[in-house]
Amino acid sequence: MKRNLKFWTRYTWESAGVVLAAAAVLAVISLFSAEGLDFATFAAVMPYYLCIAAIFVMMMINSGSQTLYVPLLLSMGETRRNVLLGFHYYRLLIIAATLALCSAVWLLMPGEVSSVGLRSIPTLLCVLLIASALGSIMGTIFVKWKWAGTVLIILLCGVAGGTVGFAGAASDKFLDMARMARVLSHFETLPWWLIAAVPVFLALDIAFQWLLLRRQEVKL
């Protein structure tokens, strides 16, 4: 298990770099679209970009991990159970690191948007967990039925493109403290259905993945 943790921790570290890079891209796009720069608002909004980037990276990397790293680790003598546990550990670590960074930014940049952000953490946690489970289910589909996985990835890319566009447009219109706080305040309330969806998606993901993994054949 120690070796497994070592591998997935390092892998998380590498993925974190991609998350930061993706968040930076979103931030740069929104900066270019903004008419006037309000640094405090921009910094307080950055964590949301970080969450969006984490969602996309988890979804995209999940597919890649399941296609390459899962068989690779099995070929190196790891048990299927440990591979499954390691994979979930990696996803939880990404979510924990993302939320920790978000919290740190909001604590360092006090203001209305930051306060809203800190109160939104439970909602963001649920959203990240669901997105991560969805990404993993998508990865499993990609391994088993390549064509269906490819369609899902194309759809995801479409959503990603749309989000980038929205980030640009939104920054143009909303990059003032009051409007931004109003829009983001929707995240403060944590609806019951979102809480209920988390265990459902996680259970679906684990069941789906285990069904594939327990009989998976190694191909490199």
Next chain:
Amino acid sequence: MSLHCENIVKTYGGKDVLYDVTLDLKPGKIYGLIGRNGAGKTTLLSILSAQNPATKGTVTLDGEPVWEHRKSLAKICFSRELNANAESGIAAMKAKEYLRIASTYYEDWDKDLEGRLVKIFDLNLKKKFGKMNKGMLSMITIIVALCSKAPYTFLDEPVAGLDVVAREQFYKLLLEEYSSSGRTFVVSTHIIEEAADVLEKVIILHEGKILIEADTQTFVDSAVHVSGKIEEVDAAVAGLEVHHTETVGRSKGVTVFLKPGQKVDEGRDVSVQPVSLQRAFVALCGEEEAK
């Protein structure tokens, strides 16, 4: 200590790829696993190392199951043939990263040996697998197999794509490692003649079944090639296990497998010659084509 598999059956789409395979791999031996394309060699090695599940049957190491058993799996290394064109995306991986992951997972990984082998093979570890040729990919699988220090190490076509010098280096390194560590190696190969001197035991797999599991020398010694006039050859080998008959005009040549105590009738006007491992294998597994 031994790696044992019992009544292994592997079925793909209703077709048996391995059928009722029972095998016992003893410690401290070099086994040659030979068979034609599609005989089931890679599938068998994958099942022995729990990389693929068997449809039926069990694999145990020292009485413990290998499947989902980390302690047993830690003693087995199956260094798979790498395919840079595979859909797994391994082509984008650098050799350095692959070896780093291997060194993380194999607890007795020999870092010094890794450095030495990289030097011997003159490999650039910064290269991605997609940019490497077949020979270089084989070298990587050889490095993983030898450096893993796993008591049971399987190599699937380790010399594929290697030039003759690199192949010689591989056999030398294999023997060196074998004599210093006493590990068990199972080498699956099509280049039988070159490997024959290295293989202590031979396992011949044909159409998913084990045809032969024997000491290489005993197996080779049991086979002879008998040639001469058709009637003389027929009389000389009457009652013996005859394979691979070749007839040219009035002459005939056959490969005969002798059981203990059997011999070719020396009173006949025939030539009796020893055969190589490769010829013995062709006689056993290429029989239908020869006819």
